[in-house]
Amino acid sequence: MSKRKYRQSPPKAHIGPQPGSLPGLLTEVPPLIRIEREVEEEFRPQIRARLEERICQEGEQRAMLGAPKCESCDLPMWSRGYSKTHFLTRFGKVELVDATYECRLCHQRVRPLLRRLGAEVGRISGSFARLAALLGIVVPYPLASQLVELFFGIKLSPMSVWRCVQRLGEASERYTTELSEYHNSPHADAVSPRDAPDVVVLGVDGCALGMQVRSKRRRREPGVELPPLPVVEEGHFREVKTGVLLLPAERVQPSPGRQSVVRRALVTCLGDADQIFDRLWSKIHQLRWLGVHTVVVIVGDGAEWIWNRAATFSRCCEVLDFWHAVEKAWVFARAHFGEGAKRADTFVARIVKDLREGKVQDVLARLNKIEARTPEAAEALASLIKYYTDNARRMRYDEYLRLGYGIGSGAVESAHKQVVHARMRQAGMRWSEAGARRLLALRILLLNGAWSEINRLAMVRAVA
Numbered sequence: 001m002s003k004r005k006y007r008q009s010p011p012k013a014h015i016g017p018q019p020g021s022l023p024g025l026l027t028e029v030p031p032l033i034r035i036e037r038e039v040e041e042e043f044r045p046q047i048r049a050r051l052e053e054r055i056c057q058e059g060e061q062r063a064m065l066g067a068p069k070c071e072s073c074d075l076p077m078w079s080r081g082y083s084k085t086h087f088l089t090r091f092g093k094v095e096l097v098d099a100t101y102e103c104r105l106c107h108q109r110v111r112p113l114l115r116r117l118g119a120e121v122g123r124i125s126g127s128f129a130r131l132a133a134l135l136g137i138v139v140p141y142p143l144a145s146q147l148v149e150l151f152f153g154i155k156l157s158p159m160s161v162w163r164c165v166q167r168l169g170e171a172s173e174r175y176t177t178e179l180s181e182y183h184n185s186p187h188a189d190a191v192s193p194r195d196a197p198d199v200v201v202l203g204v205d206g207c208a209l210g211m212q213v214r215s216k217r218r219r220r221e222p223g224v225e226l227p228p229l230p231v232v233e234e235g236h237f238r239e240v241k242t243g244v245l246l247l248p249a250e251r252v253q254p255s256p257g258r259q260s261v262v263r264r265a266l267v268t269c270l271g272d273a274d275q276i277f278d279r280l281w282s283k284i285h286q287l288r289w290l291g292v293h294t295v296v297v298i299v300g301d302g303a304e305w306i307w308n309r310a311a312t313f314s315r316c317c318e319v320l321d322f323w324h325a326v327e328k329a330w331v332f333a334r335a336h337f338g339e340g341a342k343r344a345d346t347f348v349a350r351i352v353k354d355l356r357e358g359k360v361q362d363v364l365a366r367l368n369k370i371e372a373r374t375p376e377a378a379e380a381l382a383s384l385i386k387y388y389t390d391n392a393r394r395m396r397y398d399e400y401l402r403l404g405y406g407i408g409s410g411a412v413e414s415a416h417k418q419v420v421h422a423r424m425r426q427a428g429m430r431w432s433e434a435g436a437r438r439l440l441a442l443r444i445l446l447l448n449g450a451w452s453e454i455n456r457l458a459m460v461r462a463v464a
């Protein structure tokens with residue numbers, strides 16, 4: 001170690017307020033911040049005017065196409081004349097005059113320009129709706145509403161942010177469901193890509209989400225405070241599952257002992273085991289990662305429902321998560337040797353070493369000779385022996401390490417926390433089924449690095 005580290009630094013001059021005096025803020029906002037804001041405010045009306053101008057140009061081009069055809073009847077529609085309309089963009093409220101058409105047969109009305117723009121009368125439209133939704137899926141709605149104002153200088157209620165999330169989330173969830181149904185249907189193209197990877201690692205994790213007891217949102221009457229929500233009772237939880245696909249060949253070590261993956265693909269659902277595996281199947285095909293020779297390495301914590309679906313893949317390798325195997329040894333060691341006992345450390349360290357070397361049968365032989373000291377320890381020992389015996393064929397860790405498969409489910413556990421916990425498991429949160437699905441759909445888009453897909457999803461009607 002260099003000497004420099006031990007050289008004493010000179011005593012620092014006292015900065016900041018004198019002890020005992022009230023701390024103060026800067027006496028004025030630094031000019032740069034003030035000027036930035038002023039320039040933005042100065043040009044905002046001009047930007048909006050230019051936006052309206054460009055929209056008018058679109059309208060003129062649209063008008064040259066003549067009357068649109070009715071989508072249901074395929075007949076040319078009749079003009080109902082021009083009228084004023086408006087919608088909200090990131091530069092504020094845009095007002096314009098546009099044409100309305102009506103079908104004489106089914107009386108359906110359309111505003112072709114708004115449809116072309118992807119805007120809706122009186123509503124938050126375009127990129128502003130997407131950005132509001134983005135904030136709403138990252139932080140709770142009231143906070144997202146504050147951020148919208150700080151970022152764009154436009155007031156948007158938490159409810160408006162919520163609506164953007166619902167409408168875009170519904171669109172995204174529908175698209176994912178349709179894709180999954182397509183890839184799981186017998187009609188799907190069964191081409192196996194030639195350049196598919198040799199190995200894909202697949203992991204699944206789940207947790208319970210507190211659900212709303214009532215099916216409808218509560219409405220606040222003017223002047224009446226809503227009573228507090230009842231405690232979530234048993235049975236009002238739903239399991240959320242997250243699945244991860246990654247290529248072990250792409251694992252990198254940013255620092256010694258820390259693994260990270262370059263690419264990973266996430267799927268999630270508020271549903272059963274079949275649904276998450278349908279989505280994983282769909283995703284692996286979208287990525288073109290499943291070839292004839294691809295080995296799918298399934299990392300699980302020992303839950304049967306995961307192993308039961310391994311047969312989905314013709315070539316697969318089941319791996320019991322190494323840390324679950326070790327944790328199980330700890331449970332027994334603590335019961336047998338006592339909490340914090342040094343012998344427990346030594347005992348587990350030896351198991352860790354042997355398991356890494358693939359010697360699960362040696363470990364089992366040793367465990368079978370142990371005489372437990374207490375009934376609690378005996379129970380833990382029996383459970384440990386059963387766990388290792390049941391999963392022995394999934395514990396060839398020496399082989400998995402040699403083949404570069406990895407042995408832990410860390411990637412899926414951290415992914416699941418990012419997808420679900422970070423936004424949806426904060427204190428007191430509970431969700432409607434539709435609300436949770438929509439939020440999950442959008443969070444997956446963001447965490448998969450595919451947020452720009454949101455621009456190619458039309459906002460749909462979202463029924464609560």
Ligand SMILES: [Zn+2]
Nearest residue numbers: 070073103106
């Ligand atoms: Zn019609």
